[in-house]
Amino acid sequence: MSDNNIKMASEHLDFYYGDFKALHDVSLQFRKKQVTALIGPSGCGKSTYLRCLNRMNDLIPISRVEGKILLEGEDIYNTSWDVVSLRRRVGMVFQKPNPFPKTIFENVAYGLRVNGIRDKSEIEKRVTESIQQAALWDEVKDRLQESALGLSGGQQQRLCIARALAVEPEVVLMDEPASALDPIATQKIEELIHELKQQYTIIIVTHSMQQAARVSDKTAFFYIGKLIEVGDTDTLFTRPRLKQTEDYITGRFG
């Protein structure tokens, strides 16, 4: 990569579930400290694409990837790449909050522990910082030793964000992080994304076009496994180049 501002990129990415080709020739670049939104109707491949970026799709036995995904210029599908260290650098927040059945503290400390951090005060410091960063601290500071499953959905999701931030990733992938939440919790998550962009490269899949418009710098529109159009969010939503994009964002289909 000649451009130093590119954090991650895919080049001619094809993805197969068995015989079914779910992604066709997707080339896309993600700039440092920007929020990129992936939009498109259900089944368009945007989540599949997102899950290629930290090789979460490796878990599906019949899946196959062709093409390249570059993290700072290095191909993450290269056989010499260590998936575990990739996932540490490229964190992920899932659609439904999935806290571990552990205490609030342990949920965040988990990532640190599995990454070999043993020092107690270091763990404590980073857990505190991450929960603060995820704008959850005031709500949970007195109950860190209680089960995370007692939190509300929105709190759980911010805890999952805190958990992802604790290992200090470079890129944060978010797969419809607010789709299971009410409007107030959604707003909190969006504000949070705004904050996090100072430090992280964020790629977010969303079903809500308003959300994409509110939180992202760039937007990429996917349709049946193809990348249709990508551009600055402002431009894409006001003056889309293609008819298909326009139809989608104006709600004529999807």
Next chain:
Amino acid sequence: MTGNRRKKAEKTMKSLFFIIATASVAVLGMIMIFLFMEGLPIFKEVSVKNFLFGKYWYPTSDPPDFGIFPLIIASISVTGVSAVMAIPLGVMTAVYLAELASKRVAEIVKPMVELLAALPSVVIGFFGMVVVAPFLQDIFDMPTGLNLFNASLMLAFMSIPTICSISEDAIYSVPNALREGSLALGATQWETIIRVVLPASISGISTAVILGMSRAIGETMVVLMVAGGAAMIPGSIFDPVRPMPASIAAEMAEAPFRGEHYYALFATGIVLFLFTLFFNVIADFISNRYRQVGEASL
């Protein structure tokens, strides 16, 4: 008209099923009442304390000794030693089947483990008697191969399927979202299993272990055939023992009807019943107590 008839049919079906359900519960209840009726009279002869903690079981001597302490110890130690063997094997097999094995391997191995549960206990007892016992005798140069260790080994074989298949269900039902959450943080598969999947399924695994153990403690045929039958407190795991069910099964036919010995055997049955009841209540308690809310529920 037809509506009325349909309603009537509904009602008849409902009462029919109610009667059938009540009948089976009632029969079980009556068996329990019978057990207590036939067992409690022994306590006119022996105090509860002497019965439970008496060290000598000589029911046919004159005067007879009705101390079932050696039998209780035998049951507990046989079950305990078999647990030590069966729990790691059963749980690890479950982990392998649920988390590591390819779909094809799991499809073959799982029914095979479950088939182990279908083996009649008398067959397992027979195997212990004619294969394991002579083997132990030769290898360790023991006076008899029919002992606590042999019985534990055979009981372990019997409880592994229970432990394995219930644990496997529990592990399998851990939502994939938790595994993904862990892997996405840079945890290895191994760390994910040990630190997320097993803790999340611990209530199911505990239930599996306790049900497996409760099966082992009540098992009769195997211990009757291979435990050795000596009503004494064992000094080592290679001593012959006489667990409670073996004692009841072996002596009931010879005990004079409604004699002291007869009552004593039924009282032993009560003790055994309380043991298995205790195990089952604990299992029930654990599976309710640790049932998690939301996503991670079992």
